[in-house]
Amino acid sequence: MSDFSIYSNIQKAIPQQSATAPAGAKAAGSSFGNALQDAIQKVNGLEIDSQKEMNGFLNEDSDLHSVMMALEKADVSFQLMMQVRNKIVSAYQEIMRTQV
């Protein structure tokens, strides 16, 4: 599941965005970038959980259904993240199409 290392790169990218934003305008805790970062970290955490469960199953520590549940949670949260991403991208494209 090394594909998910993309998350860490996304996480690196987002703080740079919020750092370039006007400093006085927004509190650090409430910016959209931070919220997105938190959400992505949660999704990443669920992916890591599913990986742990998988390892536990292979070491005969956890049950088959626990592995399936962890995978399901990871899948659902990943799909939710993709929906949010699609919304962001479409909003961005909408703005870029604005006639000046």
Add this chain to the structure above:
Amino acid sequence: MSLFTALDINTSGLTAQRRRFEITSSNLNNAETTRTFEGGPYRRKDVVFQNTAFGSALMAADGGGEGVEVGAVLEDFTTPFEMRYEPAHPDADPVSGYVSFPNVNTSEEMINMMSAARSYEANIAAISILKTMINRTLELGR
């Protein structure tokens, strides 16, 4: 995430039913066991389920959202051992010639096993319905 509380509750049910299945299998397999580490024949075991608190503090305040777990595995001391007259058996009583066989009723254990399997299936069905609900909700964004 509260989205997954129902999933967690169903997972606890799956774990508990699987444990029950294990204990029933153990009873069924030891229906003829006359020697144990503790001495004497095998004694049939029963699982006792108990509820567990699950989910957020808000849900606990409502009194809802409880999972299940195996609270204890208890041995059955009520049902007597089955006495069979087999003087040639190595574990037979030298005086009377009777052998104590485990207090396992095979048909009862089969019923227990089917009940555990059905409960497991019911949990699986609940999970797939929940999955459909979540997927339909995600389709709102498309």
